[in-house]
Amino acid sequence: MNFPFYIAKRYGISLSKSTAINIITAIASLSIIISTMALFVVLSGFSGLRELSLSFTNQIDPEMKIFPKTGKNIALTPEQKSVLQNSGFFTVFSEVVEERVLFSFNNKQQVAYIKGVDSNFVQVTDIQNKLYSGQWIEPNTYQAVAGYGIADKMAMGLYDYQNDLEVFAPKPGKGNIESRDAFFQETLFPVGIYALSEDLDQKYIFTDIAVARSILNFEANQVSAIEFKLAAGTSESKATQFLNQVFNNSILVKNRAQLNEGLYKMLNTENLAVYLIFTLVIIVALFNLVGALIMMIFEKKLNLKTLYNLGVEIKSLRKIFLFQGMLITVAGCIIGLVLGFTLVFVQQQTHMVMINATIPYPTKFEAVNVLLVVFTVLCLGFVSSLIASSRVNKHLISE
Template sequence: MNFPLYIAKRYLRTASKNNAINLINGIASISIVVGAAALFVVLSVFSGLKDFSLSFSNDFDPDLKALPKTGKVFTVTPAQAAKLQKIEGVKMISKVIEERVLFVFDGKEQVAYLKGVDSLFGQVNSVNKTIFQGQWLEPNTTQVVVGYGISQKLSLGLLDFNNPFEVYMPKPGKGDIENPDEAFTKAVLAPVGIYAISEELDSKYVFADLRLAQILLNYQIDQVSAVEFKLDANADVDDVCEEAAKILPGIQIKTRAELNESLYKMLNSENLVVYLIFTLVVIMALFSLAGALIVMIIEKKGNLKTLTALGVEVNGLRKIFLLQGSLLSLFAGIFGLALGSIVVLLQQHFKLIMITPTLAYPVVFTFQNIAIVTLTIFGFGFLASLIASSRVHKTLEE
């Protein structure tokens, strides 16, 4: 039998005759339980907020996006498009055109991006599912779908035939301009839908038919700004990128994370900061564990001297309290995790706390957070127990 472990278990299970020591031990245990539960709940809430924030980019951004390394456009022939579609792991591709232009409606102006999309665009992402008023545009028409932010700024309604919705874009070329009107290509568009994703995206894009955008921008039929990819769930991203680069030389391919690099960095930084802040709270709670062990060592001074007389070395005595503190941290941490899990699962399934009448506070139950909390509690609990157990030698000398 492991003697230090046997004694540590006895000390852990058996209440002291001194009520003050029992109170200190109880406070230490409760502190660890509350700290573990709070850390898990906070991490779960932040995981929910992270998923909620990324859901907006998931609706808009593709799994992969091929962009030109230089310039604004590149050429994709029908043969190249067919080869891209046949790459293993590629579910669907869509060709798009993006250009910053000026929109005018009823005397109001708004600079935004005109995004020309082909008929397969809705199979690559879920933008067409975010329409809350009207419908998605029909191919080979002048119909457009406008962001909610743009519609608000321009006071734009759908199918308003009294006030034309106009788009202006500079004509390519060089030389002096005698008539300013001749410097722009102008077209009248027909808004048929309004989408709502996020405040930033709602004020950034107006969707139109791909061929219409190419004509307005004086691009050839094979010229595009990007090719967007929808991948199978089990697709190998690196292999797809490698094959696509062979078919389309001179392009760069970005993943969804790379397209939203600043957003991912911000969310990861916030996650780290939140973890460090609440880890400090856990460390403060574990100070009470170290104090409880030191008081226990002093209270068991007579027993320790007896064990020393029976041949137990000082390192063996230290190991007793190291194991006791570690076990207390582990059991209290598990109990705290259980409480935190109950809170998270209740919120996840029953939506007890609401941000708005229709939006519940987002939380996500993940085993990654369970592992983080377990390692944090046990790691710092072991360290606190190690520090406290070093008092054994001094106690025996007193």
Template sequence: MNFPLYIAKRYLKTTSTSNAINIITKIAGVGIIVGAMALFIVLSVFSGLKDFSLSFSNNFDPDLKIIPSKGKSFVISESQLEKLKAIDGIKFYSKVIEEKALFVYKGKEQVAELKGIDSQYNNVNKVQKTIYQGQWLTNRTPQVVIGNGISQKLSLGLFDLNNNFEIFVPKPGKGTISNADDAFNKSILIPVGIYAINDELDSKYVFTDLQLAQELLQYNENQVSGIEISIDTLANENGITTQLNKIFDNHVTIKNRRQLNDSLHKMLNTENTAIYLIFTLVIIMTLFTLAGAIIMMILDKHSNLKTLYSVGTPVHQLKHIFLLQGILLTVVGGIVGIILGLILVLAQLKFKLIMITETMPYPIKIEWINFVIVFATIFVLGFIASYIASSRVTKNLLEN
């Protein structure tokens, strides 16, 4: 048997002659358990919040989106569409047009994003599932679907035949404007549905038919501002992107869902890192107690160490005794803390102990990476604290 490990286990199981050392050791053990449990719960909560935040944008963002590298639009030929359809892994694609526009209702004005869509749009996105009032628009009609935020700002209801819901889009071209009426293309729209997701997205889009958007912007029939694509779950995203770049001669930019929400992902990752560092700092402070307990144990076992040293035990093995004792305490405490944290996370998932609203439980998610992060953090910090404390076992200490 490994001699230092055997002695370390004995020291860990037996109590010291000093009550102070026993109390400090117990405090260190409890601190490790609580620290591991808290870190695991916080990381699980943040994983849930991250999924919850991204779920909103996922209703609007496709797997891949083709946008022009320059300008606001590009022209797609029939041959390019045929090649796009032939790519293995692409399930559906939808041509879209996006442009800022002014919407007016009963004298109230609101600037929002006009989004012209074709009949395939609902096969690529999930916006239709977020309709909470009315219905989805019918293609090749002036019908529109608006966000709940726009509806509230304009005090706009559905199927109001007595008041016009108007859209104004600047006409393309150059030169001096002599008449305000000549500066805009306008049309009367019919709101038939209201979607609701979150405050930001509810005030962003007005969905309309692709052909109507092309007429307002004076686009050609094959001129669009983007193509949104849905791909198979097991498809090679990089391979599809490479093929698309070849089809469009690298004159377009292709972004995946993560790249479309790059700023959101960066914000969430920054917050996750900050939370992790804060709780790691708490664990570091807790492990000072572990280091102190090991140092006091070294002093308490001074006579035993001198005896072992006298019978030929090398100094490095005596150091390993207390290094292993600290590691064992850290590993056991970390595992117990993770198990307790897992129990609380499972309780929240099953029984919904904490609620955001009356119908929405606080989001939480179990991810295997969180187990690894918590255990690795506890182990590394515990090893460092134990190594520093065990270094107090020196030849001078043993000879005095």
């Protein structure tokens, strides 16, 4: 057995003669346990919040979406449509037409996106299952489904035969917009309200794609974008390469993360900030470990002197306290992780902490969080033990 490790293990098992050193060592161990547990619980909680936040956008965003590189529309030819259908890369795809327009209902106006969709849209996204009330639009009708935020601001009811939902889109050309003649105008019939998140509920009003084309003056083969649901096992990079070939590199291809780039950046930044803050907590906690090891070194000075006189090298004597510090760190890390797992599991099962009356605080087990906690604690514990063990030198032993 490695001699320094054997001595470190003996020192770790036996209590010190000094009550003060035992108390400081216990405090150091407790600090590592609590800080490890806190870091794991916070990272698991943030993983849950991240999943909850992204779940709202995932209900309405496709796995992949293409846009024109220039202009506002893509001319989708029958040949291209046939190639996409038979490619094997996609389970289904949906043609969409969208643009910011002005909506008017019962003398109340709201600027939002009109999004014309075909019958495949409900297969590409899960929007149909997120209806707050009413029903989804039927193909080839003037029906509309509005976001909860838009409906609330405009006091819009469903199946209201006394008030029309009017849509105004400016006609192309030059000059001042001074009358309704400067707009393409159409009347929609609200039949449903969807509810996802505060931002998304104020963004879209859905209608049939033919109606949207008429309002926005699009040709029958023109679309603003095409949304795709990837087939199982399909590589995003290969699908992207295929789409660029089909459309002669005249499109931009974005996956779900790129469609919500701002949200992903915000979540990643917050995750990094939380990790750094709690890493600082661990660093502060490990000051106790440094202090405990230094006090142990001074207490064992006579033993060290004896070992040195018996021929043990200084670097081996330093390893004794390096190993002892790592043993304390590893034990604290394991116990902290077990307690962290327990807390997260209890939260998942009992929902003891709630965001509001109906939504429990989300948590999620992720292997990357376990690896990150272990790596952080062990690395910082090693540095702390190395700093403390460096106090063992010839000058100390010769005193």
